Amino acid sequence: ALFTVGDYLAERLAQIGIRHHFIVPGDYNLILLDKLEAHPALTEVGCTNELNCSLAAEGYARACGVGVCVVTYSVGAFSAFNGIGSAYAENLPVILVSGAPNTNDVDQHLLHHTLGEHDFIYQLEMAKRITCCAVAIRRAAHAPELIDRAIRMALLKRKPVYIEVPTNLSGEACAQPGPISAVVKQMPSDAPALDAAVTGASEFLRAKQKPVILVGPKVRRVGAEKVLLQLVEAIGCAVVLQPAAKGSFPEDHAQFAGIFWGQVSTLAADTIVNWADVLICIGTVFTDYSTVGWTALPSVPQLVADIDSVALANPNMYFSHVQLQDFLVRLAEAVSWNSCTMTEYNRLRPDPALGQASRGQERLTRKEVARQTQLLLTPETTVFTETGDSWFNGIQLCLPAGAEFEIEMQWGHIGWTIPASFGYVLAKPERRTILMTGDGAFQMTAQEVSQMVRCRIPIIILLINNRGYTIEVEIHDGLYNRIQNWNYALLVEAFNSEEGGGRALGLKAHTAEQVSEALKRAIAHKDGPTLIECNIHQDDCSRELITWGHFVAAANSRVPAKDK
Numbered sequence: 001a002l003f004t005v006g007d008y009l010a011e012r013l014a015q016i017g018i019r020h021h022f023i024v025p026g027d028y029n030l031i032l033l034d035k036l037e038a039h040p041a042l043t044e045v046g047c048t049n050e051l052n053c054s055l056a057a058e059g060y061a062r063a064c065g066v067g068v069c070v071v072t073y074s075v076g077a078f079s080a081f082n083g084i085g086s087a088y089a090e091n092l093p094v095i096l097v098s099g100a101p102n103t104n105d106v107d108q109h110l111l112h113h114t115l116g117e118h119d120f121i122y123q124l125e126m127a128k129r130i131t132c133c134a135v136a137i138r139r140a141a142h143a144p145e146l147i148d149r150a151i152r153m154a155l156l157k158r159k160p161v162y163i164e165v166p167t168n169l170s171g172e173a174c175a176q177p178g179p180i181s182a183v184v185k186q187m188p189s190d191a192p193a194l195d196a197a198v199t200g201a202s203e204f205l206r207a208k209q210k211p212v213i214l215v216g217p218k219v220r221r222v223g224a225e226k227v228l229l230q231l232v233e234a235i236g237c238a239v240v241l242q243p244a245a246k247g248s249f250p251e252d253h254a255q256f257a258g259i260f261w262g263q264v265s266t267l268a269a270d271t272i273v274n275w276a277d278v279l280i281c282i283g284t285v286f287t288d289y290s291t292v293g294w295t296a297l298p299s300v301p302q303l304v305a306d307i308d309s310v311a312l313a314n315p316n317m318y319f320s321h322v323q324l325q326d327f328l329v330r331l332a333e334a335v336s337w338n339s340c341t342m343t344e345y346n347r348l349r350p351d352p353a354l355g356q357a358s359r360g361q362e363r364l365t366r367k368e369v370a371r372q373t374q375l376l377l378t379p380e381t382t383v384f385t386e387t388g389d390s391w392f393n394g395i396q397l398c399l400p401a402g403a404e405f406e407i408e409m410q411w412g413h414i415g416w417t418i419p420a421s422f423g424y425v426l427a428k429p430e431r432r433t434i435l436m437t438g439d440g441a442f443q444m445t446a447q448e449v450s451q452m453v454r455c456r457i458p459i460i461i462l463l464i465n466n467r468g469y470t471i472e473v474e475i476h477d478g479l480y481n482r483i484q485n486w487n488y489a490l491l492v493e494a495f496n497s498e499e500g501g502g503r504a505l506g507l508k509a510h511t512a513e514q515v516s517e518a519l520k521r522a523i524a525h526k527d528g529p530t531l532i533e534c535n536i537h538q539d540d541c542s543r544e545l546i547t548w549g550h551f552v553a554a555a556n557s558r559v560p561a562k563d564k
């Protein structure tokens with residue numbers, strides 16, 4: 001049979017480890033979808049809309065390192081751009097493939113799904129702004145070079161890319177691909193820079209007595225968790241994590257000293273950061289949200305190890321082209337402290353199950369939901385936490401060894417957990433996945449629960465129904481933070497159809513007793529998702545949210561700087 005452009009793309013996707021591709025069909029991508037579906041290693045996964053399609057690919061990339069979504073021109077791609085923004089912000093290699101107009105129509109005709117003008121390059125231009133590489137295939141002969149270039153850039157930069165395929169090229173003859181090693185090979189560190197960075201860093205650290213390691217969200221994006229552990233155990237110092245990095249370091253480890261989030265830190269992590277005389281920042285990102293409205297920017301001298309660079313504070317030095325893994329391994333070999341007084345921090349750690357249990361029939365509280373969630377956690381659990389008060393409930397969880405934690409703190413698209421966990425579970429079906437989400441967030445992407453039903457995915461959705469946009473209320477309240485209340489339990493059961501698929505289970509809980517009953521049923525329900533609507537009082541939010549919201553609101557409302 002003829003080997004085509006579509007076959008080339010399918011083969012490359014399979015070779016980089018893709019087993020599921022997320023799609024919404026449209027008449028600009030149907031031939032391409034046929035070619036992808038024809039590949040033995042690929043399974044097509046339909047999504048209910050392109051926002052959820054791109055967010056599912058983002059969640060898939062969290063589980064297996066790369067994801068792909070295939071949409072139609074303009075009407076599809078414009079929605080998918082939002083999930084691509086998430087992938088960019090979260091350093092995830094997601095490949096956005098969009099169908100496009102027949103090459104004979106370019107500059108000749110007006111076409112459907114377009115802006116109604118003769119210009120068909122606007123989408124490529126837009127994609128260039130939110131990806132690290134955007135290509136449009138105009139002739140079949142260019143397809144191999146363009147496809148390989150885009151995929152290589154996605155894997156090298158850990159950023160999304162864009163590939164545009166005109167509807168009449170997917171089925172055109174194409175060269176067969178050469179070895180995938182040419183596409184996936186990583187760039188090694190520059191040896192002199194690596195040596196100098198390690199020497200400089202060890203000198204810098206030798207002069208210090210109280211090091212603390214601060215772990216940021218980029219560590220796991222480059223798979224550096226294991227070498228991080230080596231460095232941690234070589235130095236022997238306390239390790240604190242930024243909130244978006246939760247899950248990148250074992251919380252049962254003796255050196256784990258909590259989540260550093262300024263005044264809303266856990267385990268007094270902010271105290272130990274203030275105690276340090278040097279902060280070793282690894283893959284860190286300091287934003288208004290992670291520094292509690294700039295009130296928690298560390299002031300101690302720093303050694304900053306980023307994805308491919310190292311910076312020292314004193315002397316002020318910068319080393320580029322130094323891969324994080326290489327640097328951590330070499331630094332672990334170069335330093336040896338083990339002089340740290342870690343033991344006192346173990347006493348700080350609360351026993352997770354110790355939380356005060358509510359009596360059965362009392363009105364349900366946020367604290368009780370958090371307590372019962374904690375009791376659910378096992379080494380096989382993955383917790384997705386949504387933008388909202390769920391962030392603060394999630395960050396307070398004590399993760400048992402092996403438990404995984406996903407959060408989208410940089411992009412912060414409410415509703416992300418539903419499609420992202422759907423994509424994630426298709427790549428990691430063996431894990432028990434639990435979502436902590438809010439009523440406002442759920443209303444953004446609820447349709448994707450129907451695909452969890454269709455694919456029989458037993459995700460447990462803990463929906464905290466506090467009647468509105470509480471995280472926003474705590475930043476700045478107004479009528480706009482009130483929303484239409486839904487019958488969430490009834491809604492998910494509307495996705496059950498006689499014609500097949502699994503079954504969604506929708507449960508309501510108003511008391512502690514009802515939550516624990518619902519959780520027992522959720523764990524036993526394997527043939528599809530279970531949504532547990534946890535009804536709590538509108539003002540029942542975490543103390544941390546109130547503190548954090550206050551300082552973020554202050555940062556948002558700083559008056560314009562006076563003209564210089």
Ligand SMILES: Cc1ncc(Cn2nnc(CCOP(=O)(O)OP(=O)(O)O)c2C)c(N)n1
Pocket residue numbers: 387388389390412413414437438439440441442444464466468469470471472
């Ligand atoms: C796509 C998107 N649109 C708007 C926002 C702004 N935003 N951030 N949080 C919220 C409210 C979240 O409300 P819920 O999900 O109910 O969460 P909580 O009530 O805080 O538990 C909004 C509206 C956002 N973060 N993402």
Ligand SMILES: [Mg+2]
Pocket residue numbers: 438439440464465466467468469470
């Ligand atoms: Mg809410």
